Amino acid sequence: MSDEYNQNNTPLEAQSSETMSGSSSSATDIDYVRPAELSEQDLYHAHSWITKWVFCQDAKVIGVQYFLTAVFTGIVGLVLSWLMRLQLGFPDLVPFITAEHYYQFVTMHGMIMVVYFLTALFLGGFGNYLIPLMVGSRDMIFPYVNMVSYWMFFVAVCVLMASFFVPGGPTGAGWTLYPPQAILPGSPGSGMGIILMLTSLSLFVIGFTMGGLNYLVTILQARTRGMTLMRMPLTIWGIFTATALAMLAFPALLVSCIMMTLDKVLETSFFMPAIIQAGEVLDYGGGSPVLFQHLFWFFGHPEVYIVALPAFGIVSDLISVHARKNIFGYRMMVWAIVGIGGLSFFVWAHHMYVSGMNPWFGFFFATTTLIIAVPTALKVYNWIVTLFRANIRMNTVMLFCLGFIVTFVNGGITGIFLGNVAVDIPLSDTYFVIAHFHMVMGIAPLMVIMGAVYHWFPLVTGRMLSEKLGKWHFWITFLGAYSIYFPMHYLGFIGVPRRYFEMYDSPYMTSAVGMNEFITVAALIVGAAQFIFIYNIITSLRIGKPAGKNPWKANSLEWLTSEVPPVHGNFGEKLPVVHRWPYDFNVPGSKEDYIPQTTPPSEVINAEVEKT
Amino acid sequence: MSDNTLNNLPGGFKGMAHDMGSDQTAFKGVQWGKFMMWIFLLSDTFIFSCFLISYMKGRSSTVVDWPNTSEVFSLHVGSVPVPLLLIAIMTFVLITSSGTMALAVKFGYEKNRKMCAWLVLATAIGGLTFVGMQIFEWSKLIHEGVRPWSNPFGAKQFGSFFFMITGFHGVHVSIGVIFLFIFARKTFRGDFDTGKRGFFTSQKSDYVAIEILGLYWHFVDLVWVFIFAFFYLW
Amino acid sequence: MDETQNKEQSASTHKIGIYLWIWGLLFVLSFFSYMVDWFAFQGLLRWGLILFFMFLKAGLIMAFFMHLFWERYALVNVLLWPMTAIACFIILMAAEAEYTVFTRALYFFTGG
Numbered sequence: 001m002s003d004e005y006n007q008n009n010t011p012l013e014a015q016s017s018e019t020m021s022g023s024s025s026s027a028t029d030i031d032y033v034r035p036a037e038l039s040e041q042d043l044y045h046a047h048s049w050i051t052k053w054v055f056c057q058d059a060k061v062i063g064v065q066y067f068l069t070a071v072f073t074g075i076v077g078l079v080l081s082w083l084m085r086l087q088l089g090f091p092d093l094v095p096f097i098t099a100e101h102y103y104q105f106v107t108m109h110g111m112i113m114v115v116y117f118l119t120a121l122f123l124g125g126f127g128n129y130l131i132p133l134m135v136g137s138r139d140m141i142f143p144y145v146n147m148v149s150y151w152m153f154f155v156a157v158c159v160l161m162a163s164f165f166v167p168g169g170p171t172g173a174g175w176t177l178y179p180p181q182a183i184l185p186g187s188p189g190s191g192m193g194i195i196l197m198l199t200s201l202s203l204f205v206i207g208f209t210m211g212g213l214n215y216l217v218t219i220l221q222a223r224t225r226g227m228t229l230m231r232m233p234l235t236i237w238g239i240f241t242a243t244a245l246a247m248l249a250f251p252a253l254l255v256s257c258i259m260m261t262l263d264k265v266l267e268t269s270f271f272m273p274a275i276i277q278a279g280e281v282l283d284y285g286g287g288s289p290v291l292f293q294h295l296f297w298f299f300g301h302p303e304v305y306i307v308a309l310p311a312f313g314i315v316s317d318l319i320s321v322h323a324r325k326n327i328f329g330y331r332m333m334v335w336a337i338v339g340i341g342g343l344s345f346f347v348w349a350h351h352m353y354v355s356g357m358n359p360w361f362g363f364f365f366a367t368t369t370l371i372i373a374v375p376t377a378l379k380v381y382n383w384i385v386t387l388f389r390a391n392i393r394m395n396t397v398m399l400f401c402l403g404f405i406v407t408f409v410n411g412g413i414t415g416i417f418l419g420n421v422a423v424d425i426p427l428s429d430t431y432f433v434i435a436h437f438h439m440v441m442g443i444a445p446l447m448v449i450m451g452a453v454y455h456w457f458p459l460v461t462g463r464m465l466s467e468k469l470g471k472w473h474f475w476i477t478f479l480g481a482y483s484i485y486f487p488m489h490y491l492g493f494i495g496v497p498r499r500y501f502e503m504y505d506s507p508y509m510t511s512a513v514g515m516n517e518f519i520t521v522a523a524l525i526v527g528a529a530q531f532i533f534i535y536n537i538i539t540s541l542r543i544g545k546p547a548g549k550n551p552w553k554a555n556s557l558e559w560l561t562s563e564v565p566p567v568h569g570n571f572g573e574k575l576p577v578v579h580r581w582p583y584d585f586n587v588p589g590s591k592e593d594y595i596p597q598t599t600p601p602s603e604v605i606n607a608e609v610e611k612t
Numbered sequence: 613m614s615d616n617t618l619n620n621l622p623g624g625f626k627g628m629a630h631d632m633g634s635d636q637t638a639f640k641g642v643q644w645g646k647f648m649m650w651i652f653l654l655s656d657t658f659i660f661s662c663f664l665i666s667y668m669k670g671r672s673s674t675v676v677d678w679p680n681t682s683e684v685f686s687l688h689v690g691s692v693p694v695p696l697l698l699i700a701i702m703t704f705v706l707i708t709s710s711g712t713m714a715l716a717v718k719f720g721y722e723k724n725r726k727m728c729a730w731l732v733l734a735t736a737i738g739g740l741t742f743v744g745m746q747i748f749e750w751s752k753l754i755h756e757g758v759r760p761w762s763n764p765f766g767a768k769q770f771g772s773f774f775f776m777i778t779g780f781h782g783v784h785v786s787i788g789v790i791f792l793f794i795f796a797r798k799t800f801r802g803d804f805d806t807g808k809r810g811f812f813t814s815q816k817s818d819y820v821a822i823e824i825l826g827l828y829w830h831f832v833d834l835v836w837v838f839i840f841a842f843f844y845l846w
Numbered sequence: 847m848d849e850t851q852n853k854e855q856s857a858s859t860h861k862i863g864i865y866l867w868i869w870g871l872l873f874v875l876s877f878f879s880y881m882v883d884w885f886a887f888q889g890l891l892r893w894g895l896i897l898f899f900m901f902l903k904a905g906l907i908m909a910f911f912m913h914l915f916w917e918r919y920a921l922v923n924v925l926l927w928p929m930t931a932i933a934c935f936i937i938l939m940a941a942e943a944e945y946t947v948f949t950r951a952l953y954f955f956t957g958g
Binding site: 618621623624625627628631632638639640641642647650654657658661662665666668669672673674675682695696700703704707708710711713714715718721722823826827830831833834837838840841842845846 | 859860862865866868869872873876879880882883884886892893896897899900903904907908910911912913917918919920921923924925928929932935936939940942943944946947950951954955
């Protein structure tokens with residue numbers, strides 16, 4: 001008896017017969033899966049309308065709630081971007097947009113998009129819906145806390161939106177909220193606006209801690225029989241690592257918010273140095289503004305990976321399903337996600353090269369930043385190799401995946417420029433930075449979100465989205481987004497500063513006027529094109545082609561539920577038993593071009609499956 | 613997971629590889645609620661670490677002298693100033709309550725309802741005493757002129773960091789005390805024996821909840837160990 | 847019934863002695879920490895002793911009261927490795943504080 005199988009020490013008591021796979025005991029050696037370690041989850045069953053649709057504890061409903069709220073905030077952010085672009089492209093066209101208002105739009109656009117839209121959408125929206133389904137569990141392990149986490153997010157959004165209506169308006173300090181300006185007069189919204197922003201962020205952190213606990217523990221401790229960590233879809237790996245980052249990075253944000261709130265409300269001097277304001281010596285003294293920057297970016301850098309990693313995971317799954325090919329180098333993709341996640345805590349001050357911090361730090365952080373580029377590049381190579389000689393279905397989902405790869409590579413390469421201290425110094429705080437982070441955090445993950453909606457809409461609603469409308473939506477969005485952000489690299493190179501209300505009269509700035517007009521027109525067109533998407537969703541809900549079960553012929557568990565759309569409890573009477581990874585596409589010797597995760601080895605005995 | 617099965621699993625580094633590579637659960641023998649509490653505590657550790665790091669940075673970069681903590685935090689016994697006396701008593705109380713909590717967990721798993729309930733109550737009372745002393749300390753310092761925005765003893769940031777860090781810790785202790793009283797009542801009533809469903813969560817009660825609360829309480833004690841060392845002693 | 851119950855729980859419960867020993871040890875270490883201030887040690891000796899007793903107390907609480915000594919190695923690793931990020935933050939912020947006080951001395955006091 002080889003040591004590896006330890007048949008003598010069968011460690012576990014068998015639980016009830018409920019979870020044994022269907023095959024008879026005589027053919028089970030190759031079909032053997034360990035019996036269940038734990039008894040079935042004790043699910044809460046809602047009985048009233050309120051507990052079914054409002055304070056619902058079912059992760060699928062909570063996922064849709066997060067999705068809708070996040071999309072609402074995203075639309076607010078989108079409208080703010082139109083206002084900003086109107087001012088930059090056609091100054092004085094809209095007299096309402098004063099300098100103060102412009103900075104408020106800049107700030108709210110940034111904070112909404114990064115935190116309230118992207119993070120909430122990926123972790124709260126996709127995470128809640130897909131995690132229990134993809135790991136084979138009936139729901140999250142603590143549904144009550146999951147429900148509370150959504151309502152905390154909702155309250156946080158309400159507080160944030162309320163800041164538009166208070167005297168002084170919302171804060172205009174930039175999404176980075178740097179002190180001392182953020183809490184001093186002269187910055188828009190330095191009264192109630194900044195306080196509401198900090199309060200909203202604190203509520204967001206508390207809510208996401210609760211949600212994050214659910215996602216992590218469900219993935220680690222509530223998988224179904226046969227589902228090892230290395231058989232999970234990369235979507236789960238991406239969301240899982242992002243959640244782990246969120247649990248460890250949000251504390252720094254919470255701490256900096258609390259300290260800034262105290263600086264504002266109680267006139268403490270955590271971040272406030274000795275200041276003379278309009279000739280008056282203020283009561284502050286001894287504080288350190290750069291401390292805020294360190295705390296903020298200790299959060300801020302993992303935050304951008306919290307946005308990027310779920311996108312990486314999801315796009316891997318979308319590519320492999322729609323190219324009918326296993327993701328190339330699955331294990332390395334997993335280690336790359338984990339490695340990027342771990343390293344992301346050691347690169348934060350590459351956002352601070354020009355802040356006046358200890359100059360020696362530049363060496364350390366530039367080094368770590370270049371190191372983190374390695375696993376990221378590895379992932380890009382693997383996506384491309386996955387597509388090589390694959391049976392690619394050029395549908396809307398695949399188009400968005402290809403759009404992701406192109407825009408992410410573009411944004412990633414400009415990141416290498418910015419990661420080096422010397423090159424960053426002239427480029428910092430210019431449009432080059434704006435181009436970089438929009439490409440890599442805005443366009444690329446957004447392409448993934450849209451592709452993911454086209455991909456999973458049939459599961460959530462039972463209907464397909466229109467391919468025709470989808471392709472129009474894709475091409476306008478993709479080409480339009482490129483038209484918006486590619487020229488910005490040139491603007492940045494010639495030195496046009498970011499967060500400037502107007503271009504002024506200097507010769508090199510006026511040379512950018514034409515470019516700015518072009519970008520604005522493109523932005524408005526792309527914004528309008530999103531109505532195609534919304535129209536597609538709303539009409540397909542009623543007249544979309546019925547999807548049936550597993551229309552994409554995918555392998556992962558979310559497509560193998562008893563009902564489509566999945567109902568409370570997800571899998572019906574018996575939980576699924578997993579025998580393989582979700583990437584068995586076009587396996588030589590197999591009848592179909594896909595082998596779902598629950599297919600036992602005895603059914604595909606002639607196929608040359610990988611040992612996973 | 614029973615003791616037998618846990619003991620039969622490989623240990624050490626090989627055990628970690630085995631656990632991580634296994635299906636269903638990555639952390640054998642760790643109930644969901646307990647694991648959630650551990651992750652929450654890890655997150656909370658990062659919060660307090662960020663506070664203490666900010667304090668370190670603030671104190672190390674001050675050009676105005678930092679107050680002498682032995683003097684500021686001394687209590688007068690008669691006319692003799694005893695440095696850090698109140699803090700020493702607070703530490704004693706918190707460590708005692710940690711001990712009673714650990715014993716409560718032990719008796720809980722042995723299904724000894726009475727001992728468990730009395731020990732949880734003792735822990736709650738210890739926690740309440742700690743909060744009371746912390747409030748007394750705050751009022752004493754406020755009386756002497758220490759404010760979040762300034763103080764008569766030295767650098768401005770002393771008061772701000774003091775109130776913020778001990779305040780945050782005190783809030784954590786208070787929340788713990790509330791839960792301890794609730795759980796003491798549940799234990800006395802026998803809810804953990806009968807598996808009565810909770811009011812909010814509708815989940816069945818089990819003695820593992822005492823262990824979970826115990827983890828939180830020990831964390832609160834752990835943070836105090838660090839605050840005591842860095843803020844009062846250093 | 848009792849025997850199987852005890853077998854079931856012995857991973858979670860231990861003899862009362864061990865709790866009392868650790869408890870006592872914590873009091874002793876707290877006393878030593880306090881003595882560091884009483885004897886007014888200064889400089890490296892003070893800081894070294896403070897940190898030493900602090901880590902020892904923290905370790906005892908985590909290992910025995912929080913049960914980590916008996917938990918699987920995987921759990922211990924998952925909890926301790928993230929501390930390296932904190933350690934990096936601590937070291938860098940100490941350096942930053944040095945630099946801040948250096949620039950304050952330079953610009954505010956020497957007119958540099």
